[in-house]
Amino acid sequence: MQPTRVISRHTKDLDTEYKWGFTTEVEEEVAPKGIDEDVIRYIWAKKQEPEWMLEWRLRAYRYWASLKYEEPRWASVHFPPIDYQGIHYYAAPKSVTGASSLEEVDPEIRKAFDKLGIPLQEQSRLAGVAVDAVFDSVSVATTYQKTLEKLGIIFCPFSEAIQKHPELVRKYMGSVVPYSDNFFAALNSAVFSDGSFIYVPKGVRCPMELMTYFRINSPDTGQFERTLIVADEGAYVSYLEGCTAPIRKSNQLHAAVVELVALDNAEIKYSTLQNWYPGDKEGKGGIYNFVTKRGKALGRRSKISWTQVETGSAITWKYPSVILQGDGSVGEFYSVALVNNYQQADTGTKMTHIGKNTRSTVIAKGISAGHGNNTYRGLIKIMPAAHNAKNFTRCDSLLIGDRSGAHTTPYIEVRNPTARIEHEASTSKVSDDQLFYCQQRGISEEEAHFMIINGFCRDIFKELPFEFAVEARGNLAAGSVPPPDCFVGCRLLAMTIRKRISGTGY
Amino acid sequence: MPQALAQHKSYQADFERLERGLRFGDAPWLQALRRQAMDSFDQLGFPTALRGNEKWKYTRVAPIAEAAFEHPFDGQPDRVQASDIQGIAPWDKGWTNLVFVDGRYSAALSTPNGAGSSMQAISLAAALATEEALVQQHLARYADFKDDAFIALNTAFLEDGALVWVPPGETLPTPLHILFITTEHQKPVVTYPRVLLVAGSNSRLILIESYISLSSNGYFTNSVVEMLAEEGAQIEHYRFARESPRAYHVGMTRAYLAKDSVLKTTSLTVGCAILRNDLMVLLDAPGASTEVRGLHLTNGVDHVDNHIDIDHAKPYTKSNQYFKGVLDGKSRAVFSGRVLIRQNAVKAQAHQKDYNIILSEGAEIDTKPALEIYCDDVMATHGATAGHVAEELLFYMRSRGLDRELARALLVRGFASEIIDGVGVDSLRSYLDRQLSQALPTHQPERSL
Known part of the structure; x- marks a missing residue:
């Protein structure tokens, strides 16, 4: 084990609020503002998609239009009405021509990703991680595609998959999240532009982390990407997504759909480091992250695991879920959600147990600071056929600041007598006893807070992919590349605490 | 829903009939109160909506809204004899018993001895004649009918019920028992039991509230209990319900707790067609605390819904919930608890537990123990389990x-x-x-x- 570095001494780092807020000057091609059938056709034509895709998009659009711009309002998040006609539904850098080789990528865009610590050269620092970089509505580069191809693994932009692997796309797209699932899924299905597609063939264990990095750049655009991951029998894949956006005064909508399908004995591990622009201290600007993520553990003894670290976005509203359909399948959900200033989060998971001997574990940690409001909302549903289903849920909330809110709303529905469901939750502040203990041993108050918060999230951080964690430590030591978002989230929080303490003349 | 609409009209007709034939020359304030409550019910209607109806998410109110219930205008409280309820109702000669038959006070069955105490435990109808000022001061104060259709309906049809007033500093030597009996009728009836309890400062009492039936038919019990615990008062409350298996029972309990007061309440429920035990406690001063416990046993096609809402409005308040359920047959049990800790309620403590055993295939548990916390210096936990032995x-x-x-x-x-x-x-x-x-x-x- 490397000795732990006391990060909080680098107060310079902490003073920066949101480090990824720069904009990139590239000429972009954008669709006219607003949405109607012509815009859907425009996107379809831009992507040169086959006829069946147009039908699919239009069906979704017509369903969405029938909802009359009324988003569901049951979540405990508050936002002014969204002007759906004031958004560009498609924006792409002009220089991108569906580039496959790196030389074709606009140097400005390359620079942007370099700045984000996501180098697109394959021999770069993030060795062992294959990256699909998505810039606004399009994928600009995908690394290691050739290496992966040798194993039969398909890792490509979604639009490329529609062209090259239509049989797989048609079979699985919408099979987990149908277009009629909810308001934002319908909108996404109508206008989605890009995202990643992964197919891991039978018995193949993907040798490297696959990663998609989403970057919103253009103003007044919405990002609507779609990710589909299929793990065939006995396959394994670990996937990581990261996301950032420039600082802008107005809110931007990000409504993605992620579908995972795991066949017999397959395993998918999906990790998210979400760091969209959270808005400023007064709560102005920031991304609305309204995402539908769902996995279907279709095969016997299949496994789907979600790990998410949510530090960004003005509003996070998502429930990465697992449908445990195959007998003996396993679903996991590990989450840290951090809200600060005026951020809001309503996040959690849904575990639907259908098959026999299915198991699910939910560990959720919520941290609320400033005026932030954090809600865990989760559903554990045991269907009548799910004999011997088991679930364990633990959700803890930590409150920092007397203007913040932490809410826990679990829903448990059990319709089988052999099921075993356990749910535990707690809410508190950083305990005075723990702080006293640390300070008594010479650790400053700020560092003690940081340690305690870090410990609070440890169960989740340890679920992050190993390679990435190693890389993260390296980055921290080097100090030049921005550290992974989760750590920075923690550090920002420690900063907040320090400010609050000094503000109150503690 | 034309059926529900027709039924709504029948409530309106009953209300008009009630207003016309006022029995005890009601004071204008009470008439106005009923009118307001009826208007509120007209506006709200039964909570039958399926979308966005978090409070009634797991309980369909439609069967109640669509069923026809007669108002027992010609109730005969005397037709029930003491022997009829022997062994059926919880009973002890040593208790102070107030008995209501189909919503009306039965003087024959009641034993309001209140020995050695200046406590008042009388029927609300009688209290309106003798203690009008007290009733006017407290009635409908704690159970708000503005946003709850069932409370509105009960208040609109408020005729009789129990008034309990315990003077400051007094400890009741014996438990006080309020028994509501629904008798056999040819057509399903609706009754509106009502209890108003005012516990003076530093008083202590044990209140038992029970609901039983002498019929195996369907009927609708729509009860409202209002409690006020003044500073330092201690209330021990039991709520027992064993209604007819075909009955609908919606019991609204609203408690207001002042400084350092304590409410310990335990509900014991044997399932029926639909039973809702809806408790809301407002901890409105430092030191107020409540302990809410419950056990429900369901079988057949019973549906039991415990809805507990605790509002920590002030600092240093405490709440503890503990519910257990045993489900058999094809029954369904719902627990939806909400603990709200407001922004300034520092050092609040809240615990919530709901444990269930399912004995048979086809039974269903829906539990939703929610915490809503706006204050950092608190301790709150909850836990829920469901499973077999x-x-x-x-x-x-x-x-x-x-x-x-x-x-x-x-x-x-x-x-x-x-x-x-x-x-x-x-x-x-x-x-x-x-x-x-x-x-x-x-x-x-x-x-x-």
């Missing part, structure tokens, strides 16, 4: 020679007994113990022990 425990008992069925029955019994054992009134506890034996699946040991 643990295999390890069964194995342990079987390895000692008990057969599977007996072991299971003992374990279930032990699970349920925890709540009953906490009952502080001996005669009530032994009564509940017998109820438990009847309600739980019986075991026939293969051989004697």
